[in-house]
Structures are given as C-alpha cells and as structure tokens.
Amino acid sequence: MNKIPMTTPIVEMDGDEMTRILWKMIKDELILPYVDLKTEYYDLGLEHRNETGDQVTKDSAEATLKYGVAVKCATITPNAARVKEYNLSEMWKSPNATIRAILDGTVFRAPIIVKGINPCVRNWKKPITLARHAYGDVYKNTEIKIPGAGKAELVFTAADGTETRELIHEFKGPGIIQGIHNTIASITSFAYACFNYALETKQDLWFATKDTISKKYDHTFKDIFEDLYESEYKDKFEKAGIKYFYTLIDDAVARVMKEEGGFIWACKNYDGDVMSDMVSSAFGSLSMMTSVLVSPKGVFEYEAAHGTIQKHYYRYLEGEEPKSNPVATIFAWTGALKKRGELDGNAALTEFGDKLEKAVIKTIESGVMTADLSRISDNPNCKTVNTHDFFEAIKSNM
Ligand code: NAP
Numbered sequence: 001m002n003k004i005p006m007t008t009p010i011v012e013m014d015g016d017e018m019t020r021i022l023w024k025m026i027k028d029e030l031i032l033p034y035v036d037l038k039t040e041y042y043d044l045g046l047e048h049r050n051e052t053g054d055q056v057t058k059d060s061a062e063a064t065l066k067y068g069v070a071v072k073c074a075t076i077t078p079n080a081a082r083v084k085e086y087n088l089s090e091m092w093k094s095p096n097a098t099i100r101a102i103l104d105g106t107v108f109r110a111p112i113i114v115k116g117i118n119p120c121v122r123n124w125k126k127p128i129t130l131a132r133h134a135y136g137d138v139y140k141n142t143e144i145k146i147p148g149a150g151k152a153e154l155v156f157t158a159a160d161g162t163e164t165r166e167l168i169h170e171f172k173g174p175g176i177i178q179g180i181h182n183t184i185a186s187i188t189s190f191a192y193a194c195f196n197y198a199l200e201t202k203q204d205l206w207f208a209t210k211d212t213i214s215k216k217y218d219h220t221f222k223d224i225f226e227d228l229y230e231s232e233y234k235d236k237f238e239k240a241g242i243k244y245f246y247t248l249i250d251d252a253v254a255r256v257m258k259e260e261g262g263f264i265w266a267c268k269n270y271d272g273d274v275m276s277d278m279v280s281s282a283f284g285s286l287s288m289m290t291s292v293l294v295s296p297k298g299v300f301e302y303e304a305a306h307g308t309i310q311k312h313y314y315r316y317l318e319g320e321e322p323k324s325n326p327v328a329t330i331f332a333w334t335g336a337l338k339k340r341g342e343l344d345g346n347a348a349l350t351e352f353g354d355k356l357e358k359a360v361i362k363t364i365e366s367g368v369m370t371a372d373l374s375r376i377s378d379n380p381n382c383k384t385v386n387t388h389d390f391f392e393a394i395k396s397n398m
C-alpha cells in the first residue's frame, strides 16, 4: 500500500509514563503503516526536560510557532514527590504553562461522543466545547487577612504618580480582602480565539459573566466581546449561520442543562476551571476528552485532556499489559494530522484523520472498548479489551 505523503512536519512533543507508552503504540500501529509521517520530534519526557534545563519545552513551543501544528503527549508537572522520584535539579514548571506563555492562546476542550456512553445530562446529544480564559482573576490574586478594625482601599498609582482610590470596606473587626486583575490585551486575545474557533468549527459561541454585579470588572469582559463581535465578526457569523450569545453566568449554567450541545461555551478563568470539570465528568470520562490550544498567532497544539495515568504506568512497570484508553491521545494525533492536511492542501492526510476517528468510534459503538468505558457503557454487547486488542479492532474497522 502506498503511504500518504506529507510536506510540512508536525511538531511532536513526546511525554511521560503511560501516555508515553500509548504514544508509541499509536504511532506504530495506527499511523506509520498508513502515513509517511513527518514530524519534528521533541522529547518532553521529564528526564529529558531535566537534562536540558527545560530548554526542550521552550524549543518545542518555538517550533510550533514555525510550523503551525503540534501534537503533545501528556507530561508530568513536577511536585515535591516527582523531584525526588526523578532526582530533578529543579521543580520545573508545568510544560503546558511554559508552552502557553510562548504561544499565548486559549484551550478548547471537547468530549468525543459515542453511542452507548451516555452523558449524565439526558438532553446532551452533541459535544459542548469549553473555552477557558487562562489568565488572571483569582489565579493571580493578592490576599490579606485583616486582623481587626481599619479601612481597606483599592489604590492605583499611575505611571505619572496620580492615585485613584476606592474604598473596599471599613472593617469593624477581623476580615479578609483580595485583589485581582486582568489585562485588556489578554481578554481581547481570548475573545479573538473564541470567535475564530467558533467560525472554524461552525458552532455557536456563548459567553457569560456576572456583569450585573461586577459593573466594571466583568462588564469589561462583556464589552470587549460585544465590541469585537460588532466590529469584526457579525457578518462572518451571519454568513456561517452561527450565533454569538451573551448571558449571565447563572443563566448560562441553567441553559446548558437544557440544550442539546453543539456549541462553544466561553468562560472566565474560574468559571472555566469549575465548569470544564463538570462538563467533562457529565459527558462520561476524562479519557474521552480532547483539548486544543488555539493561539492568536495562528498556531494549534493538540492533546488529550487527561494526565499521564500514573497508576496504570506503575502497574505496567510491574508487567501488566497496557489497558488504558488511548482515544483522547489518538484524537490529538488525528486533530493535528487533519489540521496539517488542511493547511497544506493535503486532502489525503485530512481524510486519513477522519477515517481513523470514524474507525475509533465505530469500534467503541460495536461494543469493543477499554475497561474505563465498559464500566459506564450501556451497550449490551460490551467486550472489554486491552489497548493492543483495541488497536487491532480499530485497524480492522479502518
Ligand atoms: P490522570 O493521568 O488524568 O489519571 C487519573 C485517573 O483517571 C487514572 O488513574 C485513571 O483512573 C483515569 N484515567 C485518566 N485517563 C485515562 C485513560 N486514558 N484511560 C483509562 N483511565 C484513565 O491523572 P494523574 O494520574 O493524577 O496524573 C498523572 C500526571 O499527569 C501528573 O504528574 C500530572 O502532573 C500530569 N498531568 C498532565 C496533564 C497534561 O500534560 N496535559 C494534565 C493533567 C495531569 P483509574 O486509576 O481509576 O483507572
């Protein structure tokens, strides 16, 4: 069989633990037999990050800016236990944070829907894609515990020394205060990413804040989205037959439960943190959740939403067959291959990505799946298989 040729490489970011094992299996069994794969390889496995003083992570992000499309394996974000386990010279930052700092951009997370794995919310028939603003607010806060009576103020000192003050509270006794911020640049970039992704995926865009209570802070988010929509996107949205819709966050939460899905839900940082966990667990499983970082610089990085599946890896090291669900990682690869195909005008590559996704879905819908899914499936013909046999079934469906 002739392999599908590629012109531009995909930036390949290898990772850690069980997902590193899945990574190699996906390439060897599902991609290399069919595609003349071109990648620029970066080993983001923790050992190599440590050896390179984390330079490899930065290099992989720079390469993504150069080539436009990356696919990333899950990686360990070191904590104290990992520093000891891997004998690290430093507690390296989260690779995702380092990459995001270079690419900027917004992460869009969407579930992979298959018949037989039903969302907890009965009405949900199509994916709900969650877009989380990943900068500022309570994640970059400053807090003070107030010991007793006194006056708390918000003070802004402009570059020329002028002060603006607002009273926060006249304390009669002990209390707490918190200062948060965001920047117009970051909110604008978030809004661009959301509008562009909605157009690209032809889905409605929802955005919600609490602007009735936060008349300056949240209202600024609302205004930025509104102004951008009116000035740059209204016509494009109308032509594409999609809608932009703003509402209060509590209204959005209530409505999401009653809709059938098929839209993008853009959230402020905290709302996105909380709601993405709610949406992904209600859709079934973290192992079926994809994630793509869309940068305002026009580049894309695809990955699975789950981590390195540490517990499975330790069992694998003790000799157990791989049994983890590779679907989200397969879809990270297909997402990258399809995007590469689209950017290069390589229809055969895009078609291959589509076919592989369809074969995966068909396999699960026929009842063949890994244990995490068979636990929650209501398919009466369910057959639990290990990762290798799951790949065999996908190949025969392909
Ligand atoms: P995890 O990898 O998300 O796995 C947590 C649990 O979820 C697993 O033990 C497993 O449950 C289930 N699970 C997740 N993905 C699965 C899959 N594909 N197939 C089957 N089951 C799956 O989280 P973790 O093990 O707590 O985190 C491990 C490492 O991942 C951490 O070092 C963290 O820093 C890193 N992490 C990386 C990323 C990223 O790179 N994007 C994201 C999150 C976490 P059972 O044990 O019940 O089978």
Ligand code: MG
Binding pocket: 273, 274, 277
């Ligand atoms: Mg969370």
